[in-house]
Amino acid sequence: MDFNDTKEEAAFRAEARAFLSANAELKAGSRPVLRQSGVDAAAVKRCKEWQAKKADAGFAGLTWPKRFGGKEASPILQVIYNQEEDDFVVPRGLYEIGLGMCIPTMMAYAQPEQLDRYVRPALRGEEVWCQLFSEPAGGSDLAALRTRAVRDGGDWVINGQKIWTSGAHLSDFGIIVVRTDPDKPKHEGLTFFFLDMKSPGIEVRPIHQMSGASHFNEVFFTDVRVPDAQRLGAVGQGWKVSLTTLMNERLAVGDVQRPDVDDLVELSRKMRIDGKPALQNGAVREKIAEWHARSQGLKFTRFRTMTALSKGETPGPENSIHKLVNASKLQDIASYGLDLMGNNGLVLDEDLTEAYGMFQAALLSSPSARIAGGSDEILRNIIAERVLGMPSDIRVDKGVPFNKVPTGKR
């Protein structure tokens, strides 16, 4: 065992570091970089400039084919770049879904001339993409979606509603899965398209989250026309295409969010129980030890994943462990930290509270972390079925025409 980069990896890490040092600032001190409550015009401009710079320097789309501006590099180099970038303050939040999920799906299913048109502008950040999957009646049960597309000459006409679409209001294009045949069973009547988000009939409304942020949107479709040429995969094969998109999600190895154990240790030094630092309290110590063991366990699980990547293996469904453990741990540490503050744990004023308010912020943002991108329950199902080989659930909607299946809230 060793923790060393190979020669090639080390050289690449040095290159990435040099690029980042020349173009971005190192994160300073213990102050967390909090997710902004929304991406405004100025932030979009910063994101676009950064992405163009990164693409021009050859650090965007590392694993992509060279003809689209990629480097055809091993996924381990992407992980290494992400590790290095994580030390710097760089604008984030605009391209993860487009470059991580939408464009890889396009590369698997779109026509060559479409790829020539769309991939490079996406890579340079000139065009932003979103993913239109979830619906009010289909979240965890994604295939229960009801947005309809009906063939009309050379076009399809879309009516319905999507929800939880990150960045829809900033996007130029989107990938969408819709129902084209409600008489077929759930998974068989779906078809996949990409579309122009500026098409007439699309209305985007932000969702105001309990944390105060607005990362997601509702997107309404009224007689939106999409040319059949923008269909990805065959009619009725939309579910298969969706799985391609979702597989790409797994490559995203979760990063550590704050507050983490070290933040809790620091807080416990300052807070007092029975006139002594909370860090001397047995109950507090027990909690810290348990979370430390979990944090370290995840860190070394990431190292094992990196080792597999380094050997050219592809991470599978076992990667679900990262988000499953991280999201709950974040919520639990946030809540416990506030308990240590006592009544003042309620206070949000940065001047009056501890740790720049990160415990309060995490209390309100962590519920979404446990749901978005696969809820805890779905991740446990994935581990049980796809890693441990448990039989899939008995489904009452199996083989039943979709329009005979109850969906949503009754």
Add this chain to the structure above:
Amino acid sequence: MNFDFSDDLKQLRDQARRFLAEQCTPAVVRRSLDGQETHAAALWREIAQMGWIGAAIPEEFGGAGLGYEGLCVLAEEMGRAVAPVPFGSTAYLAAEAILTAGSDAQRREYLPKLADGSLIGCFALSEGNGNPEPSAIHARVVGGRLTGSKWPVADGGIADIAIVVAIDEHRQPGLFVADLKDVRRHDLQTLDPSRNHARLDFDGLPVQQLGSGGWGAVQRVLDRSAILFAFEQVGGADACLQMAKDYAQERYAFGRPIGSFQAIKHKLADMYVALELARSNAYYGAWALSEDATDLSLAAATVRVSATEAFHLASKENIQTHGGIGFTWAVDCHLFYRRSKQLGLMIGSAPFWKNRLVDLLETRNAA
């Protein structure tokens, strides 16, 4: 980044797994459990012949010189097989104490015999209730003679030598080697009868000290063995998850395999998560042992906490997944449930290691 065992060690692990699946069946474990034998003596001889006991002992002292990563992969398999042999007592505790604290002469005297199985070792630390700490040690050595009582001592009833923690002439806790041939001892009934446990009474027995004493030497043995025992715990937890998985696919209720119910799926997923976290921490522990890393103590406390939790969770939820049959004597679930507690209590229980972990975090963060 190469955070995995080498192909050679994976091969060793696979060989060990096959060998133990054949030679250390539940029937063999049950001979000790039912009191027909104190330990699987025949199996022990074979393990010794294959060089497993001395895996991490350098060749100059009669070991196989495979290094600590080798001992770690073997430990995982011993845990998976709930092996009723004094492997941990001899290889992780007695041999480690002599290797880390003993003089060259002591190493030459004892290590080859421990490695070839002709001597069984044990570690006599506890004196009744409580976790390891200097103030809990009352056994004393005066004029080279040991007086006091130690219980429970894993494998104390079958061992040839004991590493005894006792107060030395300078009123410091220290490590001593005791020949147990003429020592008064009696076997204890415990939660895990598949392992021998005894009480040892010393009444002026001549002993040799290992090194110059101090609690640091004791803690060093505890730290190093915690990583090795963690691999046993990981192996045991993995075996429980396999059993639960198999049963959940075979057992039908309400017209369907119980593994198709989310209540069972989520239970198994939680066992898997705890196991993977423990396994990843154990890998780091293996690295720390083989490199003698500066953060070995913190790595040991960390993996001790997560491996103890993982094995406890897996062994109890394995019983739960089996339902009624799971708590019968005939089905093997309880072998793991017992071993989980046995491993979780020896060398200090979870509260002790959690407290130590935070001590070490405080020291690290202050540095």
